Amino acid sequence: MADSLADLTLALRAFAAERDWEVYHSPKNLAMALTGEAGELAAEFQWLTEAESRDLAPAHLERVRQEAADVLLYLTRLADRLDFDLVEAARAKMVLNAARYPADKARGNARKYGEL
Amino acid sequence: MADSLADLTLALRAFAAERDWEVYHSPKNLAMALTGEAGELAAEFQWLTEAESRDLAPAHLERVRQEAADVLLYLTRLADRLDFDLVEAARAKMVLNAARYPADKARGNARKYGEL
Amino acid sequence: MADSLADLTLALRAFAAERDWEVYHSPKNLAMALTGEAGELAAEFQWLTEAESRDLAPAHLERVRQEAADVLLYLTRLADRLDFDLVEAARAKMVLNAARYPADKARGNARKYGEL
Amino acid sequence: MADSLADLTLALRAFAAERDWEVYHSPKNLAMALTGEAGELAAEFQWLTEAESRDLAPAHLERVRQEAADVLLYLTRLADRLDFDLVEAARAKMVLNAARYPADKARGNARKYGEL
Numbered sequence: 001m002a003d004s005l006a007d008l009t010l011a012l013r014a015f016a017a018e019r020d021w022e023v024y025h026s027p028k029n030l031a032m033a034l035t036g037e038a039g040e041l042a043a044e045f046q047w048l049t050e051a052e053s054r055d056l057a058p059a060h061l062e063r064v065r066q067e068a069a070d071v072l073l074y075l076t077r078l079a080d081r082l083d084f085d086l087v088e089a090a091r092a093k094m095v096l097n098a099a100r101y102p103a104d105k106a107r108g109n110a111r112k113y114g115e116l
Numbered sequence: 117m118a119d120s121l122a123d124l125t126l127a128l129r130a131f132a133a134e135r136d137w138e139v140y141h142s143p144k145n146l147a148m149a150l151t152g153e154a155g156e157l158a159a160e161f162q163w164l165t166e167a168e169s170r171d172l173a174p175a176h177l178e179r180v181r182q183e184a185a186d187v188l189l190y191l192t193r194l195a196d197r198l199d200f201d202l203v204e205a206a207r208a209k210m211v212l213n214a215a216r217y218p219a220d221k222a223r224g225n226a227r228k229y230g231e232l
Numbered sequence: 233m234a235d236s237l238a239d240l241t242l243a244l245r246a247f248a249a250e251r252d253w254e255v256y257h258s259p260k261n262l263a264m265a266l267t268g269e270a271g272e273l274a275a276e277f278q279w280l281t282e283a284e285s286r287d288l289a290p291a292h293l294e295r296v297r298q299e300a301a302d303v304l305l306y307l308t309r310l311a312d313r314l315d316f317d318l319v320e321a322a323r324a325k326m327v328l329n330a331a332r333y334p335a336d337k338a339r340g341n342a343r344k345y346g347e348l
Numbered sequence: 349m350a351d352s353l354a355d356l357t358l359a360l361r362a363f364a365a366e367r368d369w370e371v372y373h374s375p376k377n378l379a380m381a382l383t384g385e386a387g388e389l390a391a392e393f394q395w396l397t398e399a400e401s402r403d404l405a406p407a408h409l410e411r412v413r414q415e416a417a418d419v420l421l422y423l424t425r426l427a428d429r430l431d432f433d434l435v436e437a438a439r440a441k442m443v444l445n446a447a448r449y450p451a452d453k454a455r456g457n458a459r460k461y462g463e464l
Contacts, residue, residue, distance in 0.1 A: 040387060148380050159265070251455050263389050314404065
């Protein structure tokens with residue numbers, strides 16, 4: 001992992017160490033905490049139309065930013081605890097997705113790859 | 117956003133454009149898809165003890181990597197659609213968290229900040 | 233709890249006992265499993281418009297039914313393990329919600345109660 | 349659906365009607381709201397050990413009850429909007445699960461059915 005996420009990883013590691021939180025940060029617990037934050041992120045959009053979700057008021061956008069940040073923080077911490085590179089994993093997944101969803105077959109529909 | 121996540125953002129933008137998927141990628145839908153992937157990530161750990169979750173077999177770790185990657189992909193795409201910098205948002209949230217959880221009060225417990 | 237959910241509770245208790253699964257069914261693990269199923273349920277709707285979600289094809293509706301069933305199964309099991317009555321809890325929450333969202337103030341908007 | 353959940357269904361229908369909330373309660377939105385509540389439920393357990401999760405303090409148990417109630421309320425409402433019987437769906441799923449997880453093969457392990 002290069003750069004920005006690497007810095008974040010180190011900052012989170014120090015943050016947890018200063019608070020003796022390593023004991024809480026098992027991969028299981030971090031994955032569980034992440035679902036909580038993903039749920040809070042979803043809650044910001046649940047009663048909006050799709051069009052409204054594209055055009056958030058500034059205060060609403062700020063709440064979304066904070067919830068998205070929480071997801072990234074737990075995700076980064078999880079990857080650190082399991083010692084894998086998050087961006088590398090994402091790139092590998094994109095290669096897989098490109099094979100699963102060939103552009104000519106996937107164009108303009110959102111069917112799962114099993115149905116293409 | 118510097119570097120690795122910036123590259124990922126551009127790659128995801130191209131991936132969606134080639135498939136005419138922008139219409140599906142409203143912030144609302146992306147947040148919803150993210151909860152699905154967060155749930156799949158959690159499912160990888162649900163019956164494990166915390167100790168087991170720290171010591172995954174290679175095939176299991178690979179599944180976790182792929183699910184974590186999916187979460188990052190949707191999160192990156194969401195931030196792009198709402199035009200904010202994910203790493204900057206995470207850094208700002210860490211500053212907030214440092215104020216909410218002073219190291220001397222938070223040490224060794226996981227109480228929410230309202231209870232400290 | 234009366235009736236149908238009570239029967240389901242007993243059936244799930246027997247199902248787990250026959251498989252020696254009680255050890256896995258801590259409240260923590262059941263809550264985690266529930267998020268996974270909630271995520272699968274959400275995934276069934278993630279790329280649909282709201283209008284499409286009201287008018288599912290039969291095979292799609294059947295998948296939704298199965299995912300909703302999974303959520304109910306884990307929720308029922310969780311309530312059993314923590315020894316509370318799910319329907320009674322739901323009724324109590326509705327009383328609370330009625331106070332939080334007075335009909336005359338909440339009509340036609342979906343603001344959170346703090347904002348009413 | 350008999351009895352207690354049927355009553356709850358009707359109560360929720362009236363609650364939404366009195367507030368003109370039907371427009372928000374598309375199946376898509378309800379599934380999304382459910383993931384938010386499932387995430388809040390998970391958050392109640394995220395830093396607990398499994399043993400602690402079995403032995404909650406009264407105030408903590410009350411929070412869990414309320415979050416579990418929220419999940420049931422949205423699940424019940426979703427089933428109503430899609431016009432299926434939740435308990436019947438759960439029973440059908442249990443039949444399927446019994447076939448997927450034969451007691452003699454599933455005993456004492458939590459492997460997915462594909463791996464049995």
